[in-house]
Amino acid sequence: MPLPATLLLIATLLPLASFVTLVFAGKRIGTPLAGVVATGAIGGSFAASIGALISWLSAADPVPWGAAREPILLLYKWVPIGQVGSNSTGWLDLGIYIDSLTLAMFTMVTMVALLVHVFSIGYMRGDKRFPRFFTYLGLFGFSMLGLVISATVLQLFIFWELVGVCSYLLIGFWYEKKSASNAAIKAFIANRVGDVGFLIGFGILFYHLGNVTLPNLWATLGSAGTLASGEAIGNFGYTLLTVMGIGLFFGAIGKSAQFPLHVWLPDAMEGPTPVSALIHAATMVAAGVYLCGRIFPILTPDAKLFIAVIGVTTLTMAALIAIVQSDIKKVLAYSTISQLGYMILAMGVGSWVGGLFHLITHAFFKALLFLGSGSVIHAAHHEQELTQYGGLARKIPVTAITFLIGVLAIAGTPLLAGYYSKDMILAHAAALGYLAEGQGRGGLWWAFFVLPVIVAYITAFYMMRCWMLTFWGKPRNREVYEHAHEYPVMYIPLIVLAVLSIIGGSYLGVSDLLQYTQQESNAIVRTIGGDAAGDVFASAWPVRSHNVMPPHEELDVAPAAEISLAGHVLEAGEHLMHRWVGWAFAIGIGLAVVIYWNGLTIAQRLTALPPLNWIHTWLYNKMYFDELYNSVFVGGVRGLSIVLGAFDRKVVDGLVNGAAALTRGLAVISGAWDKYVIDGMVNGAAAVARGIGSLLRIPQAGRIRLYVTMLFASVTAAVAVVVLVVLMRS
């Protein structure tokens, strides 16, 4: 096994080992030590990931793999299932797929997870279920890393669900709080809705292709990106491909909290703050983007259009809501949704590198912001309302400074991480606008550029608002202010993340790594599909034909002979983007500083004005999405949530004791089965089965002579029948 594969496998299994250890011995290991065990495991993972990254980057002949060379694909024949689908090997394969993206994700996930673990040792110290918290974190680490290393779509799905389970467990970690268990249910339902779509897409895929590996998938369907309506690849018609792509994307909608399934993420902030940082900001919610990245080559232009629309809707909506939120974690939650919208938009407009680049930079600064907010909340004795803060910079200076760096990074301040990735996405969006206009498709297509640009200004504004209200000005709640303090074990991760937020964009070579990924993917696709296979990352959208040239006078730069059309349009897009976005951070931040210099006074006066107060109320109530869903799905959701509520109470209560937490869930199902099916429906199938069962127990009366009689009776009957049949025939 190649060295990086070995190392990454170790990195994946270490958190599992930690999980198993803590499941069985968590209570015995005890409060600080359980955290140390888990931290050690994830630290080992991080070290292994770094080792793998180094060996990957320094790989040279004779090995075929390495950065910008070829990916590693190791397959293991798992369950023999015979021929299913056209691409089948007769097995349900499992495998490891490693390319530069895998390594980037591994390093990012393990690094953030390690820092969150360290932070949690401090943050969760007082909690009575401290070991259990780290147990779940171990399971989460395993699931997330397993997701990233998966080589087949089936595997992706398995780990996808596991990650969802962890999220559910961690959101409801403080299940005594009604709001926490409700939030867990909400996340559960929203993710199930998304998974239904995923399953439909996966079903189509599986039916036609069997359990394919990712490179096989790309090699088979990789030309979907430039497919014109009406064309087909093999058995896949254009419509089927589009439906499949959108179906798979639905999974991402659920997990990455995109419109209209975004409602669970803000509520998920009921979980412990380190969880919010790790799972609901940096890693798991990004899994949807990762999935989009992996299925990108099989997305048809129309599927991409759908994705882009979802992305742009999400990022705008979430940013607007974020402006008025008063809970520090809610602000961050909506900012997360908005940033995820950017990433999804990037996938939609064909900026593969931009989307994943933003995923990684965002992980750094969003983890920083969340851990910073955790430090604030911890300092403020679990007070989360911005209105109760103010002036905390003097009490917790390290947090304040690192938080500010995070704000600057997300606002797109030049030279910080967010600047590079966001710009890359916006440049592609602008290029798209040019292309669409060149085809005479009208100005509406510019929305994909204009709205994100406006939101870039808004982002800078609301993030700075959050910082100003927390750290600047006079303390609005003296009691909170007096007791605030910070610990080294908590602010050291903040410092590390702050450094990463500064250098993550330009100096770590993340975007180079992603460029390599494209080369590697194309290399393996050529190995499988022959040299005819083109660039699977080529995206024709919205230009269904490569030959349509946008009018030159529309572009701000003269066409250079040596660069391709796409590169040419992209360059134009970059220019346009720089013209409009360049100073967004300064304007947004400046406005926030001005308005919130003296706390809430100006803002309160502003929101009292007639049109603004209505908007404020509307936004403050999150555009009434919850109410909308409640009234639309009132019957269904209520009923479901009552059932799930009962489920949840029992499950979560059950979690208190016992190692096998999950099994309780099934026990409850069995209990419900017993209660509702057996007792409730006397005439139900189970009752019939039981009736037959008791009939069958009549011969088992305990009498040996009866047994022997039945034995000989059946033997005799059999002999008699055969003899009769044979003798009659002859």
Added chain:
Amino acid sequence: MSSTLAIIGSPFIPGWDQLGAFLPELVLVAAIVGVLITPFFTERRNFACAVVALVGLVGAFVSVFAVAGEDGAYFRGLLVSDSLAVLWKGLLLLFTAGIVLMWIGTMAEAMREGDGPEFFTLLLGATLGMSLMASTTNLLMIFLVVELASLPSYVLAGFRKTHRLGAEASLKYVLFGAATSSIMVYGLSLAYGLYGTLDLAKIAEQMAVPGAQHVLLAVVLIGLIAGIGFKISAVPFHFWCPDVFEGAHVDVAAFLSVASKGAALVLLLRMVMLIGSAAGFEASAVTVSLAWTLGILGAVTATWGNLAAFAQTNIKRLLAYSSIAHAGYMVCALSLLVARRNEAPAADAAQAVILYLAVYLFMNLGAFTIAALVWRQTGSEQIADFSGLGRRAPIAAAVMTACLFSLVGLPPLAGFAAKLVLMKVLFDNGGWWTVLVFVIGINTVLSLYYYLRIVKVMYLQDRGEDVLGGPILPRVIGVACAAMLVIMLIGFGSLDRLTRDAGRIHDTNSSVAAVK
């Protein structure tokens, strides 16, 4: 190994040099002798005998590896050795070693000091018979080894001789067993008469000739099915099974649940393969009717077992019905062997049965071990007394849950893959076998209920008893079994490759005739 024995020299004993291929059995015989002389050297006779038996079983297990690959017919066709036999021997010896460990962990204290030598002699004797059951195609040997497997089992079932239920179980077992085995001998005598030989391979060849299928052949086959069906506990030869499991000790019940049934299944597998290999499906009325018989037998057995398990309150009785149901699943797959011999699906079916047995071994051992642990600590075998086990003994409860889920066939446990492969093999053949797939599917749903009921009792009912203590060894066995179930699921591909040859024994079987 044959060469090793050749060096020792060949006394004037026919076939001496061929004994090497049956080293595991020789080690077992040596272990029997060892168990018998152990009491002369120690005061702790029970424990010492257990250790000797364990050493013997492990030694025999190791020697299985030495004889692997020495395929062929030995002793003029009285015994054969091939991958199927070797695989089964390995599984059986591993399992029996597990039973001995379980005995040490849970049952040792319940046995009167001094009874150990008898117990382990009987256990090893039965194991010897069961291991040879996989290795023979000769009518005389079939009868002999079936008796060698059965006779000690009868005593084992009533080993608690001052226990009323044990005595009752034993009596039922011996009378029912004597009835079926005598019917089987009558059938075998007719088989000899019809074809003039005791070699099943030759009989199968002659049987395939259309004119040679006399009506008495039906009596032969019915007798065989009765004799082997009794050991498999296929309906309607299953009546002894729940009663004996309930009356016998947990360790004996566990032993019978896998070893006895598995040996008989492997024997039946070999026989139907032979019969099938001589004549293709469409060619002969015998194979068609045998395929139908086995298919119906399997379907009825599985359904009967599952339905009757519904209202059980005793854990051993429930597991007995569960074992009947599982035997039914495997018999379903055997129907393919007659039908599609010489085609790949038949080999796949044989392999599926072996894989299923391998997985079944661990899930049953784990479940019975926890049942034994609970029995040791509470003295009860009632399912109701598992209440609160999730709190009182979290590890034991988790192991039990894993084993039960595997018995249902839920992922992520190996029972899932085993059942999946079994159903897939049947499904691939289409036609009436699809019905069997549906039967197994419906049965799986049925079984979900009664298995999960135990889980429910363990986790959702709590009568507030104290923590369930007890020795660590049964928990270790249980955790090992549960871990094996997970590992086997992950490693199912390797397992599949390992057992690939099991279904492809056709060549060695035809060489039986060549040797004679």
Added chain:
Amino acid sequence: MIVGLHHYLVLAAILLVCGIVTMLIKRNAIGILMGVELILNAANVNLVAFNHYLPADSGIRLDGQIFALFVIVLAAAEAAIALAIILSFYNNFASIDVEKASNLKG
């Protein structure tokens, strides 16, 4: 009428049926055991008769007689075990009426 193979086979069938009927109508455990012996004897008569009436071209082959010999030995072993179990049952139930053995059921 010359005595042929069929005569012996029919006699064996009668023995078999007698044995089965014995097993079915006896309540005494030892009686049931005797039924088993009858069935085994039926099998033995079959074996020896078949061996005697083997086709002439096969030379001297004694498979049937040897099988019968082993059946006799194993029948003795089985009887020994069964009697020991019946004694054990008797010790526990003070009876060898098999109808008493009905505690295990369901």
Added chain:
Amino acid sequence: MTTVLFYIFALLVACSAIGVAVSRNIVRTAVCLFFTLTGVAGLYFLLNAEFLAAVQLVVYAGGTLILIVFGVMLTNRLPSAGWDVKPWEKTVALGIGAVLASALVASILSLPPRAQPDESGAYPVLELGAALLGDYLLPFELVSVVLLVVMIGAAYLAKGRRRNREAQP
């Protein structure tokens, strides 16, 4: 001569077998069984299986039956009143017997007849011995293991049997 002897033995076997089935007294049953076994031994003589006939007499009639009679005597203090079998059970048993008998006899009679073997040959006791210690040495040895195990099992169950009677449930 052979024919006459066959019918004598056959009658003995059949009648005493029926006696075993219908007799209500266990001692009488045992006596009937003895006659059956002896008759079968006689048949073996007729079938050119003298050695087997001797074994039948020595092991079966002499050994097994004595064992059974011991068992009968050990447990015979029991009152056999109230051991009656219900009429429907008898009917079922006889029904099974009748159906099986007719099916078997019908199929046996459809078997093609076989030639009478050459009666002149000497009894092949030498061949029997050679086969037993040659080709069939393996089962011969194996049966000794069976007997060893069975002996130990039977002895275990039979020894010290009245222990702990009062400790039972």
